[in-house]
Every structure is written in C-alpha cells, then in structure tokens.
Amino acid sequence: MFIPTLERQCTSEQREKFLPLCYDYRIIGTYAQTELGHGTFLRGLETTAHYDPNTQEFILNSPTISSIKWWPGALGKTSTHAVVLAQLYTLGKCHGIHPFVVQLRSLDDHKPLRGITVGDIGPKMGFGPNDNGYLKLHKHRIPRTNMLMKYSQVSPDGTYTKPPRSTLTYGTMTFVRVLIVHGSAIALAKASTIAIRYSAVRRQSELRPGEPEPQILSYPTQQHKLFPLLATAYAFHFVQLAMMKIYTDVNDQINNSNFSRIQELHALSSGLKAFTSWVTNAGLEVCRMSCGGHGYSQASGFPRLYADFTPSCTYEGENTVLMLQSARYLVKCVRDARSGKTLPGTVSYLSEDVSAVHSGGSSGRDLSNLDFLISLYKQRASNQVHFASDKVDRGISAGMDLVGALNSASVHLVSAAKAHSHYFIAKTFVESLKLLKASSELQNVLHQLASVYVFEGIAQSSGDFIEDYILSGSEAKTIRQLAVDLLPLIRVNAVSLVDAFSFRDEVLQSVLGRYDGNVYENLFKWAQNSPLNKTDVHPSYHKYLGPLLKRNQSKL
Ligand SMILES: CCCCCCCCCCCCCCCCCC(=O)SCCNC(=O)CCNC(=O)[C@H](O)C(C)(C)COP(=O)(O)OP(=O)(O)OC[C@H]1O[C@@H](n2cnc3c(N)ncnc32)[C@H](O)[C@@H]1OP(=O)(O)O
Numbered sequence: 410m411f412i413p414t415l416e417r418q419c420t421s422e423q424r425e426k427f428l429p430l431c432y433d434y435r436i437i438g439t440y441a442q443t444e445l446g447h448g449t450f451l452r453g454l455e456t457t458a459h460y461d462p463n464t465q466e467f468i469l470n471s472p473t474i475s476s477i478k479w480w481p482g483a484l485g486k487t488s489t490h491a492v493v494l495a496q497l498y499t500l501g502k503c504h505g506i507h508p509f510v511v512q513l514r515s516l517d518d519h520k521p522l523r524g525i526t527v528g529d530i531g532p533k534m535g536f537g538p539n540d541n542g543y544l545k546l547h548k549h550r551i552p553r554t555n556m557l558m559k560y561s562q563v564s565p566d567g568t569y570t571k572p573p574r575s576t577l578t579y580g581t582m583t584f585v586r587v588l589i590v591h592g593s594a595i596a597l598a599k600a601s602t603i604a605i606r607y608s609a610v611r612r613q614s615e616l617r618p619g620e621p622e623p624q625i626l627s628y629p630t631q632q633h634k635l636f637p638l639l640a641t642a643y644a645f646h647f648v649q650l651a652m653m654k655i656y657t658d659v660n661d662q663i664n665n666s667n668f669s670r671i672q673e674l675h676a677l678s679s680g681l682k683a684f685t686s687w688v689t690n691a692g693l694e695v696c697r698m699s700c701g702g703h704g705y706s707q708a709s710g711f712p713r714l715y716a717d718f719t720p721s722c723t724y725e726g727e728n729t730v731l732m733l734q735s736a737r738y739l740v741k742c743v744r745d746a747r748s749g750k751t752l753p754g755t756v757s758y759l760s761e762d763v764s765a766v767h768s769g770g771s772s773g774r775d776l777s778n779l780d781f782l783i784s785l786y787k788q789r790a791s792n793q794v795h796f797a798s799d800k801v802d803r804g805i806s807a808g809m810d811l812v813g814a815l816n817s818a819s820v821h822l823v824s825a826a827k828a829h830s831h832y833f834i835a836k837t838f839v840e841s842l843k844l845l846k847a848s849s850e851l852q853n854v855l856h857q858l859a860s861v862y863v864f865e866g867i868a869q870s871s872g873d874f875i876e877d878y879i880l881s882g883s884e885a886k887t888i889r890q891l892a893v894d895l896l897p898l899i900r901v902n903a904v905s906l907v908d909a910f911s912f913r914d915e916v917l918q919s920v921l922g923r924y925d926g927n928v929y930e931n932l933f934k935w936a937q938n939s940p941l942n943k944t945d946v947h948p949s950y951h952k953y954l955g956p957l958l959k960r961n962q963s964k965l
C-alpha cells in the first residue's frame with residue numbers, strides 16, 4: 410500500500426524523489442493509517458501534523474494513547490518509512506486527514522529515529538511472519554515536501570490549497586479493495602483445489618456390504634458442499650477481471666480530473682470486496698470441514714489459508730461498514746432516478762421498472778434459463794434497494810435527519826447492498842462466458858458452473874425471492890432441484906476444473922491437495938517432521954509423566 414499511495418498521491422517531483430528508492434528496495438514502507446482508537450472512522454483519526462512556517466516543517470504527534478498507529482503491516486520491525494495519515498494543521502486551522510511520508514528508522518543501523526517509537530503489536534490469529542506494528546510519534550519533524558501534495562498543497566508560508574475532492578486521499582484503499590476481490594478468487598480457488606483433489610483420493614464408508622468404499626467425491630452431499638464453491642471461485646475470477654477494468658477506466662478519468670464515476674467505483678469496490686471476502690471466508694471453512702480430520706491438520710494447508718484470509722473481512726474497510734457505504738450510494742441513485750437523472754452503468758437498473766416484469770407463480774417460465782434468472786437477481790436487488798431507500802425516506806418524514814434515517818435502516822441497507830453485489834457477480838459471470846472464446850465442450854462445462862452458481866445463489870437466498878413474489882415457493886423448489894441435478898455432471902470434470910487453476914504444490918502448501926494425490930504416504934512423512942517426534946521419549950516424560958506413573962504404580 411506504501412508504493413500505490415506514493416504513485417497516486419505524489420507530485421511529479423515527489424515521485425522522482427521517492428519511487429526509485431522504493432522500486433530499488435533502498436527503502437521499505439508501510440501504510441500507517443489505523444490507530445488504536447480508530448480504524449473505520451477516518452475523520453476521527455487523532456495523529457496530528459502541525460505546519461511550522463519558520464522551519465518549513467511538519468511536526469507529527471501521537472497526542473493520546475488511542476492515537477498510536479496500530480496494525481499497519483511490517484510497521485513493527487521491517488519498514489524504514491511509512492505513509493502516515495494525520496490531521497493537517499496549518500495557520501491554526503485543521504484541514505482533515507492528509508498523507509505524509511515519514512522516515513521511521515535509520516538507513517545505517519535501522520534504529521528508530523528521534524521522536525519515533527515502533528514495535529510489533531504481538532501474536533495474531535494468522536500472518537505470523539508479518540510484524541504488524543505500532544507507531545508513537547513525539548514532536549517528530551519532517552520537511553514540508555514530505556506531505557504528498559498531488560491533490561492538496563501547503564505552501565512555504567503555510568497557505569493551504571484544498572483538493573478537488575477530499576476523498577481522493579482514500580484512493581489507495583479503493584485500489585486495495587479491488588485487489589482483495591482478486592484475493593478472494595484466489596483463496597477460494599486454492600481451497601476448492603485442496604478439497605476436491607482430496608475428495609477424489611479419499612475413500613470412506615461401505616455403502617453396500619462387499620462393495621468397495623466409494624470416493625467421498627461421489628457422495629451428493631460432498632458435491633453439494635464443494636461444487637457451488639468451485640463455481641463461485643470461477644465467478645469471482647471473472648468478477649475481479651471486470652472490477653479491475655472498471656477501476657482502471659475510472660482511475661484514468663480521475664487522472665484527467667474527471668471525477669464523475671468516483672462514487673460509483675467506491676460503491677462497487679466496497680460492495681464486491683465485502684461480498685466476495687465474506688463468501689470466501691465461509692467457503693474456506695466448508696472446504697476444510699469437507700476433508701474430515703485431515704482438514705484440521707496443518708498439513709492440509711487450511712488452517713493457514715483461513716487464518717491469513719479471514720482478516721480480508723476486516724481490513725481495508727470492515728465489511729459491514731463497506732456494505733453501508735455501498736448502500737448509501739444506492740439510496741442516492743434511487744433519488745437521482747426519481748428526479749429523472751440518468752444513472753451510470755452498474756446501477757442503471759435502478760431506474761428500470763422491474764416490478765411488473767415477473768410476478769411469481771405464472772407457470773411455464775423457463776427456470777433453467779440463465780438470462781431469465783439473472784433478471785430475477787436484478788429484480789431482487791432493485792426491490793431490496795427501493796425497500797431500504799423507502800425506509801430511509803420514511804425515517805426522514807418521521808423527523809429524522811439523513812444520518813439518523815440511514816442508521817435506523819442500516820440492517821436493510823446491508824441486505825440491499827449484498828443483493829446489488831450478488832446481482833453484479835451473477836450477471837458478470839454469465840456475460841463473461843458469452844464473450845469467452847472456447848470450444849463447445851469447454852463452453853458446456855463452464856455453463857454448468859454458471860448454472861450451479863446461479864441456481865444455488867437463489868436456493869440459498871430463496872426467502873428474498875419468495876417474499877417479494879419474484880418466485881413462487883414451488884419455483885424456488887424447482888431451482889433448488891436443478892442445482893442438485895447438475896452435481897453429477899460437474900463431478901465428471903471437477904478435478905480438471907481445479908487443475909485448471911494450476912497452483913504449484915509449493916504454492917498450495919497442502920499435503921491433501923498434492924497434484925500427485927499421494928496423500929497418505931506424504932501425511933506420514935509430514936508427521937515425522939513434527940517437533941514432538943525428535944525423540945521417541947519426549948523430555949517432558951522424565952519431568953512429569955514418568956514420576957506421576959511411577960508414583961501411582963507404587964500404590965498398586
Ligand atoms: C495482481 C495480483 C493480485 C493478487 C491478489 C492478491 C491480493 C491480496 C489482497 C491485497 C493485500 C491486502 C493487504 C491490506 C492490508 C490491510 C490494509 C489496511 O487495512 S489499510 C486501512 C484500511 N482502512 C479503511 O479502509 C478505513 C475504512 N473507513 C473509510 O474508508 C471511511 O472512514 C468511510 C468510508 C467508512 C467513511 O469515511 P468518511 O470520510 O466518514 O466519509 P462519509 O461516510 O461521511 O462519506 C463522505 C463521502 O465520501 C465518500 N467516500 C468515502 N470513501 C470513499 C472512497 N474510498 N472513494 C470515493 N468516495 C468515498 C462517500 O461515498 C460519501 O459520499 P457522499 O455520500 O457524501 O456523496
């Protein structure tokens with residue numbers, strides 16, 4: 410995050426000064442924004458940067474215990490520099506959060522500089538090798554030119570020039586949220602690879618006396634656990650491509666001072682980061698548990714995969730908060746649509762009248778047709794957004810201010826943002842396959858994946874579709890059955906579909922997911938390396954177990 414922030418927030422002179430140092434690894438940096446007391450509420454950050462026109466320096470301070478920077482990756486022991494987000498004060502006025510480059514450690518002996526106290530925040534659930542750290546600043550001075558001044562400036566006499574948009578400071582976070590969508594796709598693909606390969610190797614239970622124990626991948630329940638997640642990994646692959654394209658297009662516009670789509674990008678990236686990381690987080694656990702006891706071993710690769718992925722739901726914007734950000738924009742779009750404004754691409758459906766198109770219960774609708782089902786996802790999203798938006802309006806009519814009305818409707822706003830994200834993902838998956846240049850056989854297999862993703866997505870949220878009369882109960886039941894009917898067809902290609910992710914064994918880090926499937930031999934070999942097996946009799950025997958046993962034996 411250090412380098413992308415410099416790339417996006419530096420003037421051209423600052424780029425020339427800082428970026429070569431980063432690219433050549435002459436300095437190592439981190440992004441120090443979060444504090445002990447604030448991670449989500451950025452306007453509440455307490456670190457201060459007071460401008461001293463006499464020396465043309467900023468004086469940085471951590472004025473309170475809660476202002477200590479806390480969590481930034483590699484801050485504790487590794488980084489020599491940081492981008493520090495601080496409240497800018499100049500000529501006695503506060504101008505809000507701004508980014509500053511701060512050197513933390515000497516480039517000679519790596520010792521912290523004067524006014525800098527840094528350290529590791531202690532063991533965490535995962536990311537063991539990463540020294541997430543703390544930073545306490547005490548009257549630490551940096552040159553005026555260390556404030557990143559692409560969008561806002563402080564002149565030598567302390568005069569402040571404000572940015573075209575205050576939220577341009579938040580640009581790096583949007584970029585990393587887009588990366589996290591990619592991270593979700595990768596994590597779920599890894600977990601699917603491990604679980605499906607292992608399920609093809611593992612044989613368990615005797616269905617009928619005398620019959621060989623079947624591969625657990627042959628059980629419909631195992632397929633029902635794993636194949637929708639495999640399909641989701643493929644869906645997220647196509648979504649992250651679409652998301653990155655939108656990000657790149659909007660970022661190019663921003664670089665040409667066209668800020669017209671910055672809100673749409675923020676809302677989409679927030680919703681997709683939250684949606685994909687929540688789904689992946691839950692999916693990793695389903696994959697682990699589908700591997701039985703061996704899934705719980707470090708040898709499976711799941712414990713580390715989960716411990717390292719799960720903070721994706723928290724960092725870079727806590728998921729609930731991001732869903733609320735997305736929903737806030739959707740509510741604004743409903744208002745804009747009602748006042749006749751044209752809505753941008755990813756939200757234009759909110760100005761369509763989808764209510765009459767499909768009333769549930771009419772017979773003869775082709776429930777296996779993906780284009781038709783995507784229109785139902787659209788209707789569900791539109792209904793939920795309008796419902797939540799009407800709740801906000803009713804709150805305001807009842808005398809609340811906008812913030813109060815948004816807060817009182819926030820549970821429904823999160824549901825609406827989830828439905829919006831889900832619609833975008835399902836639509837993107839189906840549309841991406843149409844554009845794919847692939848053999849008919851491959852198209853057929855991918856169509857099976859898209860179908861099971863779309864069917865299962867409705868089955869798992871059928872209440873949404875039934876409550877709004879988008880589907881009748883019997884239609885929802887039919888779609889649930891369509892998903893189950895697809896499972897044996899996907900079974901045929903399941904191992905090939907995870908092999909297609911082509912994770913090397915060294916990357917997958919899983920004995921269960923080995924490409925050669927030679928699990929038991931390698932589990933036994935892996936166990937030999939357990940530290941406890943260094944000696945046949947563990948030293949602790951002589952201190953504890955031995956004396957205990959001997960003492961009790963003497964009583965016999
Ligand atoms: C190539 C291979 C790749 C391989 C893939 C593998 C990748 C793996 C993943 C990557 C590694 C991940 C490592 C990351 C480690 C964690 C780093 C961190 O956590 S760092 C720390 C992360 N920390 C966080 O994320 C902190 C989360 N908190 C926040 O972002 C903010 O405090 C807030 C958004 C919640 C509120 O902000 P506040 O100032 O109170 O704003 P208001 O709510 O009052 O809304 C005012 C207006 O601003 C608007 N707007 C807001 N944001 C944006 C935006 N970004 N833009 C545009 N607009 C934005 C908003 O819509 C509204 O508009 P309107 O309605 O008025 O028109």
Ligand SMILES: Cc1cc2nc3c(=O)[nH]c(=O)nc-3n(C[C@H](O)[C@H](O)[C@H](O)COP(=O)(O)OP(=O)(O)OC[C@H]3O[C@@H](n4cnc5c(N)ncnc54)[C@H](O)[C@@H]3O)c2cc1C
Pocket residue numbers: 439440441442443446447448449450479480481482536541720723724725726727728729730733
């Ligand atoms: C592994 C890891 C790495 C990290 N790396 C970095 C880094 O490199 N740099 C950096 O600056 N930070 C980093 N962070 C910090 C991270 O960005 C924050 O933890 C994150 O932004 C969430 O903020 P918080 O911890 O204050 O949670 P909080 O915001 O306190 O969230 C706690 C609860 O409050 C709820 N909540 C908060 N606000 C609202 C609201 N408005 N409406 C409804 N509910 C709300 C949330 O939904 C959540 O359930 C990292 C964190 C982790 C875990």
